[in-house]
Amino acid sequence: MTIFALDQNSQKVFKKHPEIRMNIQVGMKGSYSNQQFYLVLGSRLAIKFDESKPKNLGQVAEIFRAPANEVEDKWKKWAEDSTNQIGLAPIPEEKTVEALFLTIAGSPPPPPGQLFPSPPLPMPAAPASIYGHLPFSTSTGPDDVYYRYESFPKSRRIDPDTKEILPGTYAAPASELFFMPTGLSAVARQALPSLMPARWRWELQPVAGTRIRYGASVPLYGQSGGGVEVRFEGQGLPPGSPAINRGPIADPVILPIL
Secondary structure, eight states, X not given: OEEEEEOHHHHHHHHTSOOSXXXXXXXXXXXXXXXXXXXXXXXXXXXXXXXXXXXXXXXXXXHHHSOHHHHHHHHHHHHXXXXXXXXXXXXXXXXXXXXHHHHHTTOOOOOTTSSOOOOSSOOOOOOSSOTTSSOEEEEOXXXXXXXXXXXXXXXXXXXXXXXXXXTTEEEEEGGGGGGOOSHXXXXXXXXXXXXXXXXXXXXXXXXXTOEXXXXXXXXXXXXXXXXXXXXXXXXXXXXXXXXXXXXXXXOOEEOOOO
């Protein structure tokens, strides 16, 4: 396993690309015949899963264990080192990302003939497909409140200045608030393959009529799952326009790690 910081150009691209889980995306690098795939956290951090021992996990873990008001500065200092940077591209097709996501996070091989047949790490078993993932759709009501948990103090998916929530952004309904009181409990309940606690909790109040998909997170990647999750699909026209918060987006609440 090796951890990188996305370079500035890649961050701009991933900032506009839909998530596959809360705070999670998938990136790729290399030629068509020799592609390498990475898990991307917060549109900033990339993890390459391979069979080698973790090369810089200790350094990055120290950043995320730091006091909350120091994380951003420590991350920037580490990310400015060019030897820690990488340029990646997002994968455009959602169905391909679903199959690939299970593979890079260590699921069992899919049936013959499917894409990405070999998992890089022997990790806990996962279903061959993400059954029931966000199977339902609806529109938000006038009083709905959602919460988003992130690993970085500054979000790439929501903009407090414009009150915009980008399409393809994940969150959890207010009913989940009691079950995710810490950064690591959010990771576990949402069944994320992230190594880093999601300590920054944003409150979102989308305007009525915002389109969302929703469902329950199933146990995956050694995490318990069981949480309810939603994904903002956008608001208004043209299709793919950001959702808009009803009022100002407050600064995030800082959660304990444990």
